[in-house]
Amino acid sequence: MKKEKLFPLGGPVSEEDIVDRENFLSSLTNRLLEGQSITLAGPRRIGKTSLALEVLRRLRKEGCYTAFVDMFRISDRRDFALSIIDACLENRTGIRKTVSELIGNIKNIAGSASLALKLRDLEIDFRLLERDRDESRLLDYALDLPDELARKEKKQMVVVFDEFQEASRVAGGEIYKKMRAHFQMHKNVSYLFLGSKEDLMKNIFASSKQAFYRFALTLPIPPIPEDAWIEYIARKFASAGLTADEDSVREIVKLTGGHPQDTMIVCSEVYHFLLEASEKKLSLETVRIGYERALYALSPLFDRIIDELNETPHSGKVLKRITRGERAYSRKEHPNEVKRAIDFLMTKGVIEKSGRGVYKFTEPMFQEYILRELS
Structure with a gap:
């Protein structure tokens, strides 16, 4: 049996190792449940991801669908789109890489039929998932999937973008306009944006020249007493x-x-x-x-x-x-x-x-x- 570390290092920590954040976690959870989108910015290694994952755990207990997208792990627009789709579909399928299952050769016919049943009403165009297809259409589909899934399930959906300031590196400077155009139409989704580069995050959400101006409320992360x-x-x-x-x-x-x-x-x-x-x-x-x-x-x-x-x-x-x-x-x-x-x-x-x-x-x-x- 694997022995747990007394003091966890090198990644997100469990609920019991989040020190004195209860009031802040409760506030975050309630705000997201109410449909408010939030921005958390601060240097790396101060616990933003741990807070976000704990909030998602609590939201799932409340019956919400959740999705977590780590921008640091994404290389290009296609990868970005597929990461969003995978994170959303996991709520239905319980599979982390649902897209790989869809476009691969599923050997188990029963498993294939079961997967198709779980996704029957989402109108996935399998041709879009092919590597040589139009990335722009694939990204449009991915960006609207959280709201479509939430609407069909009659649930609240919460999506976390970790290291959100990396979106321009992944998909180009115009990606923020595209995302805002989609997100502002979503009635069943709230977003939590995390970023380690505070000045960049401030510019994205507080500058009147930027697409995400005043889209989300920026909350300071309180210090641990x-x-x-x-x-x-x-x-x-x-x-x-x-x-x-x-x-x-x-x-x-x-x-x-x-x-x-x-x-x-x-x-x-x-x-x-x-x-x-x-x-x-x-x-x-x-x-x-x-x-x-x-x-x-x-x-x-x-x-x-x-x-x-x-x-x-x-x-x-x-x-x-x-x-x-x-x-x-x-x-x-x-x-x-x-x-x-x-x-x-x-x-x-x-x-x-x-x-x-x-x-x-x-x-x-x-x-x-x-x-x-x-x-």
Whole structure:
């Protein structure tokens, strides 16, 4: 039997590992049930996908149909259309890749007949699914399928687009106009748009020049309170027969700044060190050891981010000043150049604005890593 990770890493987490989000999850669920479309934007690795998947789970319990489309996994317009169709049809068939079953040679005649019965009223033109057919018509069909399916089933449908800002990469800049033209006619579907590039998402939904202007309400993702983290971490260690005093747990949250993924990584490294050392109790020393191990594990990721930032003029210089706690703007550089660098750093999710002319790291461990590189 597979052993569950004490502190989950590297992907969406289960309901029990979503820390202190109940009010926010309830609000999201109710808004989507009422037909309101929502936008959630924030840096990667802060738990947006976990929140969305939990909301979908709750919506299914309420009798809704749901669909989840990950734009990062999609390569082109055809793939985009098929991903939407698969996500929608899974509600009927229980098969993740229904289209593959439809266009392939289904060996089991009984299975084929059963599948056809489940899809009998959706009027799927099988010729559209062939690779050399008109992609535009296929995409039109896919974009309207959520509302058609919901209408035929007399259900509410909720569709999640993860990393929505990637749609233009996948299907070209005009895709937003096409999607808005379809979505605004849907009476039985609400949409949840997730994005890791906050400036791009803001432009898509808040600029009057963009097709999705005011289509969805943008909600801020609330930070996890320190006390909630402390309660969660202490409870998880206790479940493994380990004692965690409040000072040691509080030190973990202080070092990570409560960043969801980084907090989990540090906790995981502390846990594994305790196992290796045959110790049963957390201490400030074991927390520091776990933190150093986590920082080392994150170093390839941080190095890659630094390399990307250094390719853009002035970004590296501006980042170093922010790292040291200095003002972002310098008399030695033109304000417009600094502004472009700041916008780039914010688009990458490295920093966020905390006040007029003041910026902070979204990931305190990344700041610590750069500080060590500078020393």
